[in-house]
Amino acid sequence: MNICKCFKCDTCETLIDCRIGMSNRDVQPFQFACPACEENISFVIGLPTGELKGASDIKDFVAPFDGKNHFIDLHLNFPVSFGKYEVGSTPFMKAIDELGHEKYFMLKDRLDKLDLIYKMKGDVIRVINQFKKEDLRLFIKSLEKLPDIELKSDKQQDVFAALYKVTSFIAEPFTIHQHNNELSEGMPSILRGLHEANYEKTVEYVELIVNNGFLKNLLHDCLGLYPRMLEFEHPVRPALYYDYIDTESCKNIPVRISTADFDTCNNFYKDLAEVFYRQLTMVAGLNNLIKRNDYNLFNDSVRLNKRNEGIKNYASLNSFANVDLGSKLSAIDDSSYHIDTEALDSKLRNGIAHYKYVYKESTQLITFYPSKEGMERDKNQDIYLIEFMRKMLLLFREVHTLNHVIKSLIYYSVLVLKKEIQ
Template identity: 40%
Template sequence: MLYKKQAEIGNLIRLYSGRDPQLFRMKVEKFLKSKLKSSKLQDINAGLYLLVSMSFEPFINVHSVKETAEGYPDYLFHLATKDKAKLNEFIDHLAKTRFLRNVQLDGLELYPAILEAELPLRPALFLDFDDKYEGGGLSPARVSTDKFNAYKDLYKDVAEVLNRQLVIVAGINNLLHRGDYNAFPDLGRKKQPTSLNDFADIPFGSKMDWLDNCWFYFDKDAVDNQLRNAIAHFKAEYDDSTQLITYYPKLEGMGQEKAQTMYFLDFMRKLLSSFREMHYLHHLVKSIYYYRILIQKKDG
């Protein structure tokens, strides 16, 4: 059903990012066959997330996403109980730097691309039912006629949004453990971040080191930094006949000797896992927006 509507869904998501929220409201009401409560910002956002939830239900673990999304407000209210001023300062910082808005829009931009990739993602979805499958293995099943090159940039883009979403996770983690969103644990290193702004510039693979006793559980298969680096630096090769990907994750000067391999199916599974992780954290962005609108009484 959704496969036939992917162009319409993509257009609606892009329309939300435009400058005419009332046009989006009119179009999304028609698509959802349901009226939004009002034209207020919170209800426009409700229309967006009803659209996203319905459209991407086949790609996610519905019960897990529901539990996680409903838990985010509890975290925020817990932090508000501890020190509401500090939490407000954190959210104000995210809003004033436009970081929150940009992360939201960057994430939304990738949803239509995931819909367009649904055909080669279908076998990866069925691996949910294979208890013996281990991420990163070698599964030589042909996925589709689509090629690795068509989706490696999508994987890289999803990883980049995850990289930026980690900044919000870190800010909340610092508030939980140290009461200051800029306060990172002292690991005795020279390059310790002294602020959330510093942390944002840390490479993706090193960010996890600074999330001590993190409140958010990350799927390790979704944050394969070696694969991401290899793709980002054009150090990956693809054999169309076997669908085998060969990539070189480490710096080796002019030589490329220490190769790693995976089949296209395994790669699409990693793409799916990364998208799911991004989707979990997109709900966190949504929750912070609602806190800002309904509790702080601020629009942007």
């Protein structure tokens, strides 16, 4: 179903024709910028008041649109093209045409799951908060509200099992099962192999990251990202669409996201990147163990300079933790872990971290300035909001995959070394 409305911008009095495609959500928040003056216009379908801000609703306009006004198409679930009004060519119909029925229903299944989780958002967040606070009684009590998640006992391995069921439950609509599952599902056997081949160093590595609190802190950092991903379940919806068509398709193509703006999402990308790079320290230790039998020993090409002298930052895993974010990935040589390179954009991350970007809301184009160029701002890169949301989604998937590596290391400690995570 579609609703057609005509809005008059409060700031410049421009008339804007708007076609709003309905989804199954009971409450649907929309947002766009006035194409003439860039002022933000927002409203919520499903609330009695409608909460229209930035414009007034022209009640007596006569449908259909005649093309004289600016036109905005909106739909929460799909990317929406900029352009002129065409009768019947709605975002929903375009999506079905492009995806075909089978893929459309696969996408719909995930969108429905998002609707379900959204309704349980409070319960899910409470479980994670109580776990982080280490209040076992309240953690167990909050679990009762979630479906199919039972705690077998209050033994640590069972508490972690329940916790990871919760994170999988949250992540399910955002992730695709095939993604990196060789790594997350293969970790127990990788650890078993290391345990047999190099018992002493493997135990030393796990004991190090358990005793110094690194593993637990990393887990808590990851856990904090799940409720925040849920906060962005609206604007990330159109990015899921590109799982079902060629992913290159959202590059440089201006399509609209019908809710949220860049300023509300950009810090989350930065924080995801921050936690991801911390996870890479854990991956580097494992990779060093697998490749060189010592978690502290990096490849010579990384560890030594041209004069064959050791470089301080690569002298041990502990000093590697301080390496610049952008350099960390290249120090993990020939790893079994393959990161989706689309997910990581350290230039974009730097642009956000140093607050050097301009966002034009009417076109949803982000221009950022990644270089250090004194007081000048010359070298810029452009990216559309839809591409940014896609990167955010892909980076969340990487963090979620590596959270499964954390899980395997926790189980190794608790079950094999009989050492609880304190």
